[in-house]
Amino acid sequence: MSDDRDPTPYDALLLLSFGGPEGPDDVVPFLENVTRGRGIPTERLKEVGQHYFLFGGVSPINDQNRALLGALRKDFADHGLDLPVYWGNRNWAPYLTDTLREMTRDGHRRIAVLATSAYASYSGCRQYRENLADALATLEAEGLELPRVDKLRHYFNHPGFVGPMTEGVLRALADLPAEVREGAHLAFTTHSIPTAAADTSGPVADHGDGGAYVRQHLDVARQIADAVRAETGTEHPWELVYQSRSGAPHIPWLEPDICDHLEERHGSGVPAVVMVPIGFVSDHMEVLYDLDTEATAKAAELGLPVRRSATVGADPRFAEAVRDLVLERAATERGVPAERCALGALGPSHDLCPIGCCPARAPRPAAAGADSPYA
Structure with missing residues (x-):
C-alpha cells in the first residue's frame, strides 16, 4: 500500500452523529434522551415533538447518515483504502456505546472518529467527546480491552x-x-x-x-x-x-x-x-x-x-474530504508530513482539542483531547 492510501495506525472509522426518531412512537423517547437530566416534563416534550410529528415522527438524519455511510464506503473502496466504516449516534439507535462495543469485539484498537458537526462549540465538539468517554467507561466496566479513539479535526473550511x-x-x-x-x-x-x-x-x-x-x-x-x-x-x-x-x-x-x-x-x-x-x-x-x-x-x-440552498449531505466531494482527513491524520500520527487542506483565513484546525477548549458548564471527562482520561 502506498503512503497516500495508508490509514495506519487506524483500523476503522466511526461516523458519529446526533441521531433522530424513525417513527411517531420514537419521538418522545428520543427527546427524553436529548434532554436527559434537565427535568423536562413529558407533556412539554410532546409539544416540542410536534416538529417531528409534522413529518410522520421521522427525522431525516438517520437516512442521511446511511447515505453518507454508503458514500464513504464507496469512496474508500474506489481508492483502495482498506478501512471499515461504522456508524453510531449520541441519542438514538444505533447508539454510540453499542457501536463502539461492536468495533471493539471486531478487534479494532485504533479508531478515527468523524463527527457530523463541522465547527467548534461545546454541543458540536466537546459533547461528542464526552459521549465517547462515557461509552469507553461503559466498555471498561464490562471488562473489554479499550480502543484508542481520535476525533478528526474540524472541517468547516475544507x-x-x-x-x-x-x-x-x-x-x-x-x-x-x-x-x-x-x-x-x-x-x-x-x-x-x-x-x-x-x-x-x-x-x-x-x-x-x-x-x-x-x-x-x-x-x-x-x-x-x-x-x-x-x-x-x-x-x-x-x-x-x-x-x-x-x-x-x-x-x-x-x-x-x-x-x-x-x-x-x-x-x-x-x-x-x-x-x-x-x-x-x-x-x-x-x-x-x-x-x-x-x-x-x-x-x-x-x-x-x-x-x-443544499447542504453537502452525501456529496462525493465530502466523502473525498473525509478520506483526506483520515489519511492526513494517519500520516501525522506516523510522524510523516501531510498536506492539510483548508480554505480561507483561519487555516486548518487543531488535531487534538487542548485543555480549556469549548468548556462544559459542569466538567465531565472527554475523550480524544489533551484532557482525555483515555490515552
Whole structure:
C-alpha cells in the first residue's frame, strides 16, 4: 500500500452523529434522551415533538447518515483504502456505546472518529467527546480491552465541504425569478447557541466575542460569497444569522434569528433572499422545519421570494474530504508530513482539542483531547 492510501495506525472509522426518531412512537423517547437530566416534563416534550410529528415522527438524519455511510464506503473502496466504516449516534439507535462495543469485539484498537458537526462549540465538539468517554467507561466496566479513539479535526473550511455548499448557492440563485436574482441577499444560517457558549468556543486563545464558533462561520460565509461573486460577477450582500433557538428566554443566545432577518430584509426593500445552511452537514430536522417550513412560511407571508440552498449531505466531494482527513491524520500520527487542506483565513484546525477548549458548564471527562482520561 502506498503512503497516500495508508490509514495506519487506524483500523476503522466511526461516523458519529446526533441521531433522530424513525417513527411517531420514537419521538418522545428520543427527546427524553436529548434532554436527559434537565427535568423536562413529558407533556412539554410532546409539544416540542410536534416538529417531528409534522413529518410522520421521522427525522431525516438517520437516512442521511446511511447515505453518507454508503458514500464513504464507496469512496474508500474506489481508492483502495482498506478501512471499515461504522456508524453510531449520541441519542438514538444505533447508539454510540453499542457501536463502539461492536468495533471493539471486531478487534479494532485504533479508531478515527468523524463527527457530523463541522465547527467548534461545546454541543458540536466537546459533547461528542464526552459521549465517547462515557461509552469507553461503559466498555471498561464490562471488562473489554479499550480502543484508542481520535476525533478528526474540524472541517468547516475544507474544500470538500465549502465547494458543494458554494454550488448549492449558485443553484438556488439560478432558481430565483430573473427579475429578483441579481439583487438577492444571502442569509448564511447556523444553529443558535447561548452567547456564553459561543464566547468560550474553540481553544482558550480564540475565546472572546463569539469565539471560534462565530469566527469559523463568518470565514466560511465569506469564502462562499466571494466564490459566488467570482462565478456570477454579482456582489450579493450577506449576513450570518441564526436559527433553532431552544433555550430559556432569559438566557442570551446568538442573534439575529432567520425569521427576524427575513422581515428586516423585506422591510429594507431587498427583492429576494437565499438561505444558506452552512452550519449543517445534512438536511435534518432543523433544516426541514426551521428553514423549509417556518422561515419559508414567514417569507411567503411577507411576499419575499426565498430559496434554500443544499447542504453537502452525501456529496462525493465530502466523502473525498473525509478520506483526506483520515489519511492526513494517519500520516501525522506516523510522524510523516501531510498536506492539510483548508480554505480561507483561519487555516486548518487543531488535531487534538487542548485543555480549556469549548468548556462544559459542569466538567465531565472527554475523550480524544489533551484532557482525555483515555490515552
